Amino acid sequence: xxSCDTKRPSRVIDRNALDDLLGTLRSRGYTVIGPRICDxxxxxxxxxxxxxLPVGWTDEQDAGSYRLKKRGxxxxxxxxxxxxxxxxxxxxxxxxxxxxxxxxxxxxxxxxGGEEVNRAFIAVRACELHxxxxxxxxxxxxxxxxxxxxxRSKNAFTLAVNCGxxxxxxxxxxMNTGPxxxxxxxxxxxxxLDGARHEFLVExxxxxxxxxxxxxDSREARLEDQHTVDxxxxxxxxxxxxxxxxxxxxxxxxxxxxxxKWDEIAERCLSCANCTMVCPTCFCSTVEDVxxxxxxxxxxxxxxxxxxxxxxxxxxxxxxRSSTKSRYRQWMTHxxxxxxxxxxxxxxxxxxxxxxxxxxAIDITEEVAAIRRTEVEDxxxxxxxxx
Amino acid sequence: MSITELAKEPMVxxxxxxxxxxxxxxxxxxxxxxxxxxxxxxxxxxxxxxAPGQFNMLYAFGVGEVPISISGNPVTTDPLVHTxxxxxxxxxxxxxxKRGDLIGVRGPFGSAWPVMxxxxxxxxxxxGGIGLAPLRPAFYHILAHRNDYNRVVLLYGARTxxxxxxxxxxxxxxxxxDLEVEVTVDSSVGRWRGNVGVVTKLIPRAGFDPENTTALIxxxxxxxxxxxxxxxxxxxxxxxxYVSMERNMKCAVGFCGHCQFGxxxxxxxxxxxxxxxxEDIFGIREL
Ligand SMILES: Cc1cc2nc3c(=O)[nH]c(=O)nc-3n(C[C@H](O)[C@H](O)[C@H](O)COP(=O)(O)OP(=O)(O)OC[C@H]3O[C@@H](n4cnc5c(N)ncnc54)[C@H](O)[C@@H]3O)c2cc1C
Ligand code: SF4
Ligand code: SF4
Numbered sequence: 063x064x065s066c067d068t069k070r071p072s073r074v075i076d077r078n079a080l081d082d083l084l085g086t087l088r089s090r091g092y093t094v095i096g097p098r099i100c101d102x103x104x105x106x107x108x109x110x111x112x113x114x115l116p117v118g119w120t121d122e123q124d125a126g127s128y129r130l131k132k133r134g135x136x137x138x139x140x141x142x143x144x145x146x147x148x149x150x151x152x153x154x155x156x157x158x159x160x161x162x163x164x165x166x167x168x169x170x171x172x173x174x175g176g177e178e179v180n181r182a183f184i185a186v187r188a189c190e191l192h193x194x195x196x197x198x199x200x201x202x203x204x205x206x207x208x209x210x211x212x213x214r215s216k217n218a219f220t221l222a223v224n225c226g227x228x229x230x231x232x233x234x235x236x237m238n239t240g241p242x243x244x245x246x247x248x249x250x251x252x253x254x255l256d257g258a259r260h261e262f263l264v265e266x267x268x269x270x271x272x273x274x275x276x277x278x279d280s281r282e283a284r285l286e287d288q289h290t291v292d293x294x295x296x297x298x299x300x301x302x303x304x305x306x307x308x309x310x311x312x313x314x315x316x317x318x319x320x321x322x323k324w325d326e327i328a329e330r331c332l333s334c335a336n337c338t339m340v341c342p343t344c345f346c347s348t349v350e351d352v353x354x355x356x357x358x359x360x361x362x363x364x365x366x367x368x369x370x371x372x373x374x375x376x377x378x379x380x381x382x383r384s385s386t387k388s389r390y391r392q393w394m395t396h397x398x399x400x401x402x403x404x405x406x407x408x409x410x411x412x413x414x415x416x417x418x419x420x421x422x423a424i425d426i427t428e429e430v431a432a433i434r435r436t437e438v439e440d441x442x443x444x445x446x447x448x449x
Numbered sequence: 450m451s452i453t454e455l456a457k458e459p460m461v462x463x464x465x466x467x468x469x470x471x472x473x474x475x476x477x478x479x480x481x482x483x484x485x486x487x488x489x490x491x492x493x494x495x496x497x498x499x500a501p502g503q504f505n506m507l508y509a510f511g512v513g514e515v516p517i518s519i520s521g522n523p524v525t526t527d528p529l530v531h532t533x534x535x536x537x538x539x540x541x542x543x544x545x546x547k548r549g550d551l552i553g554v555r556g557p558f559g560s561a562w563p564v565m566x567x568x569x570x571x572x573x574x575x576x577g578g579i580g581l582a583p584l585r586p587a588f589y590h591i592l593a594h595r596n597d598y599n600r601v602v603l604l605y606g607a608r609t610x611x612x613x614x615x616x617x618x619x620x621x622x623x624x625x626x627d628l629e630v631e632v633t634v635d636s637s638v639g640r641w642r643g644n645v646g647v648v649t650k651l652i653p654r655a656g657f658d659p660e661n662t663t664a665l666i667x668x669x670x671x672x673x674x675x676x677x678x679x680x681x682x683x684x685x686x687x688x689x690x691y692v693s694m695e696r697n698m699k700c701a702v703g704f705c706g707h708c709q710f711g712x713x714x715x716x717x718x719x720x721x722x723x724x725x726x727x728e729d730i731f732g733i734r735e736l
Contacts, residue, residue, distance in 0.1 A: 159466050162553075164510065169470050169551055198455045204717070206465040206702035215456040316711070319733055346706030349699050353511035360511035362466075367705070374707060377697055378536045388735030396709065403712035 070288050071252060071263035073280040077138070080251075080262055081111050082278040083221075087182040090274070092219055095151065096184030097144065102130055104144035106151075109184065112138055123229040123414065124303075126423030136260065139185055139253045142229040143413055147342035148183055148190055149197060152214050153366075159349070161361040174210060182219040186247065188240030189232075189411040191222060193342035195246055199405045200345045219270065222247035226255075226294050230303035231414030233427055237306065239411040241298040242291075249275060252291045263287050304414065304427045307434065311408075312399035314434060319391060323432050328387035330422050335368035337416035337424075338393065343401075343409050344368070369393050394426060465702045468508050468553030473546050474528050479614050482535050483579065484544055485520070487528040488552060497529045500561035501586035502693060502721040506701045507531065508553030509542035516698045516716075518583035519557060524593045529554070532582040532614065558701040560721045562587040563691060567663035571600040573655065573685075575676045577648050577668030581605055581614050583693055583720075584667050588622075595627065602629040602655045606648030606672070609634050610641040629656055648672065652679045659684030667693040674732070677724060690724040692731075711736060 075083070087094050096109040099116045109115065120133045121141040133140050162171045186194075194215070201211035225232075225241040234240030243250045248271030252263040263283055266272045338344040348367035353360045367374060370389050375382035383389045401409030410426070417425045471488035478484050490497055499519050508514040521530025535544040546552060564587055572591060576584050591598055603622065607613045613632060623630040631651045633644035644651065648668070662685050666673050673692050680690055694715050699705035701716040708715035711730040713722070730736055 160464075162510070164551070171467065171470075173464055173467055195455070201704060202455055204703055206704070207462060208466075208704060209462045209464050212456060212462060319736070345704070347699065347704065348707075349514065349705075351508075351511055351513045357511060362514075364466075367699075367707075369706065369709075375697055377695055382696065383735045385735060392709070392736070400709070400712035404714070 071250075071265045071283045071291055073264045073266075073275060074283050074287060075262050075264055075275075075278060075280045077112055077260060077262075079278040079280060080138075083249075083274060084109070084111060084182075084184070086274050086277045087219060091180055092182035093179045094182045094184060097139075097141070099130065103128065104130070104141055106144075106146040106148065106183075115139070115185070116141060120227070121229065123231050123418045124423075125231065125417050125425045126420055128418050135255055137226075137253060137255050139223045139251070140226065140255075142225060142227070142232060143187060143190070143415060145340050145415065145419055147340065147413075147415070148186065148194060149342055149345075151181055151183070152194065152211060152218070153197060153201065153345065153347075155366045157210070157364045159362045159364050161359065164358045164360075178210070178213045178217060180217040180219070181214070182221065184221045185223045185251075186220050186243075187223060187225055187413075188243040189234040189237075189413045190342055191220065191243055191246040192239040192411045193413065196343045196401075196405065196407055196409065196411065197345055199407070203405070219274070220247045220249075220267075222250040222267075224250065224252040224291060224295055225298045226253055228298045228301040228303060229414060229418075231417040231425075232302055232412065233304040233306055233414060234412040235299045235302045235305065236308065237408060237410060237412035241302075242295045247271070252294055254287075254290055254294070263291055304417070304425070306398075306410075306412065306427050306430055308398075308408070311430065312402045314437070315395040315399040315430070318433050318437060319395070321433055321436055323429070323436050324387045324391045326432075327390050327424060327429055328385065331386050331390050331424055332422060333370045333372075333386045333389060334421060335370040336419050336421060337426075338368040338370060339366065340415040340419045341397075342413060342415070343397075343411065346374070348374075369396070390424075394429065397426070398430060465555070466700065466704075468506070468514075468555050470551045471529060471554045473548055473550045473552060475548060476546060479532060480612050483532060483612075483614060484535070485530060485532045486543070486546065486552070487521075487530055488554065489528050496527055497557075499523060499557040499586070501564055501590050502562040502583060503557035503559050504583070504701070504720065505529075505531070505554050505556030505558070506698070507533075507539075507543065508555075509539050509546075510551065510553070512542040513539040514553065514555075514699075515539045516558075516701060518693075518720075520582040520585045522589045523586045524589060532579070532585075534579045555701065558716055560719055562665050562693075562721055563663065563723075564590045568594075568597045570598065570689075571602070571657040571662040572598050573602045573604070573657050573662050573664045573680070575604045575648060575652070575664065575666045575668070575680075577606040577672045578608065578612070579614070580667035580669075580672075580693070584665060585615065587665055592622075599661065600629065600657050601627070602631075602657055604631050604633075604648055604651040604655060606633045606635065606651075606668070609636060609638055610643075611639075631655070647675070649675045649679050652676070652683065660686070662689060664690045666691065670695075677731075687725040687728060688723060691721055692724055692727075693720045694722060694727075695720065 201208040222243040247267040250265040397409040474487040696708040
């Protein structure tokens with residue numbers, strides 16, 4: 063791809079063609095996964111046709127609140143994000159790592175990670191593409207590679223969507239991760255719904271994306287279609303509910319480890335871990351070892367874990383982070399600060415999920431602003447003698 | 450296909466979470482709660498190269514896996530040696546292992562004591578409790594290359610006389626004319642006529658040239674704090690002080706997130722750190 067040229071939609075398809083496109087993906091062996099309504103929320107699950115999408119629905123979100131509402135039109139992608147993120151497929155919440163059987167002197171280990179299903183992810187938003195790239199750095203970006211993560215991400219097809227509206231908890235614009243998709247997709251759509259016109263402008267991001275698009279009816283995009291994308295995205299930016307001032311943010315948080323704000327947040331935070339479960343970049347896990355009754359067959363499982371749990375930092379003698387304050391501080395400082403040092407990017411993409419799904423409406427954007435307002439000088443606790 | 454550019458890049462796909470099976474060659478009781486395992490590799494005593502300070506993840510069948518430093522000799526590398534204090538489910542299961550039993554091993558992981566950088570200098574080792582185990586390989590290295598170093602000091606603090614690890618070796622080392630080895634106990638119950646008090650009490654008396662000293666420290670975090678302070682007070686430079694840190698670990702390869710320490714992953718960037726690299730976070734409580 064030429065680097066300086068912003069990508070432009072090259073083709074235009076209608077809803078029937080989009081259904082054909084999903085058909086093509088299925089015929090190529092992909093399990094097609096997209097947004098659909100379940101238990102009054104938009105989640106990611108297998109879909110067959112565009113009828114399975116939340117057609118005509120939108121979501122209203124705010125700190126600690128989420129509800130679905132009818133839109134009054136037939137938009138396929140007229141909502142933002144629900145509680146699920148794609149990490150559910152790339153980094154499953156429970157995964158067997160291996161199993162082992164002992165038979166007298168012999169021991170046999172069977173690794174997991176045989177053939178994985180190939181998945182096509184439908185309606186991936188800009189912030190989520192960033193989140194995937196960020197999480198990939200953890201699992202396949204260092205000298206140690208998680209082979210199952212590698213297979214899943216390599217084999218996935220991503221059909222991205224430019225957001226046509228922003229939620230009240232979204233702040234991707236200030237995190238530089240959206241709302242326009244800027245790479246890392248196979249195909250990207252922009253939904254245009256204007257009176258009787260219902261079309262999807264398509265950008266091609268990869269060879270396989272071009273191949274798949276080539277199997278369905280489409281027309282050439284015109285110059286005004288390209289402007290349409292710009293207008294839609296600009297409108298979304300203008301609606302963006304929240305923002306974070308990222309200037310110097312890593313150092314700000316690090317030098318404010320003793321700020322009294324952390325105590326105030328801790329008074330509200332339930333340490334429930336919701337924020338880490340819904341966050342598309344949170345990657346912490348624990349392992350669980352189990353045996354059968356004979357004691358000769360054992361399995362090792364990996365499960366999502368959270369820095370908000372008490373056990374997370376346990377070492378003999380007690381928890382390193384026994385207070386809620388220290389756990390919230392760890393989470394937020396990691397997301398917005400130390401993540402940069404570790405992986406060269408922010409650990410937060412501004413998707414707003416942690417704000418929406420926090421039962422007590424704690425808002426990361428507000429808290430970081432509060433820390434900034436109440437900035438204190440570094441107050442490393444003095445060494446105390448006598449231990 | 451293009452979820453991330455990364456996924457397309459060629460990479461080595463050996464699963465770092467898969468253990469290798471070692472066989473227990475011997476179990477030696479060190480103290481009432483601490484024991485040393487000698488392990489033979491799958492290829493009958495195959496070499497296990499490691500650098501002093503590195504650790505393995507040891508897996509007790511069906512019970513769990515824990516980080517344990519390698520405490521054997523890096524020069525001979527066979528067998529693989531671990532000294533373990535039984536404190537919970539996994540380490541207690543390991544205490545019950547017998548000759549011939551299998552144990553899962555992943556590693557070696559992590560950073561090492563700067564035994565090469567310390568060449569030509571005084572080396573001061575200060576340790577407490579089980580902290581002697583991760584330092585023993587460094588000490589073995591120094592003994593094997595004794596002429597490369599100036600004065601060598603080992604200060605070791607145990608809880609009581611009965612908690613002293615590697616007693617025979619300590620006696621032997623103490624008998625060498627070119628080593629200064631001092632042992633102290635926190636409380637003297639029963640027959641003990643040696644030093645009593647925290648290990649830091651030994652620092653002022655130890656013979657070393659602070660400006661030309663590399664210090665290696667491992668023990669409980671409070672002990673390390675005061676040791677560092679006393680060494681700095683004597684004039685040792687921050688950049689020549691090294692500590693080994695401990696945090697919960699579930700993977701040792703940077704996946705699980707448990708061992709984060711500010712911007713460091715202790716499993717990958719540590720466990721051995723140059724003090725000047727972590728100075729600004731070392732004292733922060735509950736970090
Ligand atoms: C780099 C490193 C090197 C170590 N080297 C040694 C050594 O050479 N000898 C030795 O006896 N011990 C060593 N430890 C400590 C050892 O890992 C713990 O004692 C052990 O994990 C306890 O597990 P458990 O299941 O028996 O105890 P439990 O208390 O039942 O453990 C519960 C959980 O907490 C974790 N945990 C408990 N204590 C610690 C701890 N101190 N550090 C990290 N995780 C802990 C366990 O892994 C487990 O997940 C080392 C720790 C680290 C991080
Ligand atoms: S920290 Fe919150 S806003 Fe940022 S990526 Fe995670 S869930 Fe989204
Ligand atoms: S910030 Fe909110 S969602 Fe996160 S642990 Fe605290 S109460 Fe739960």
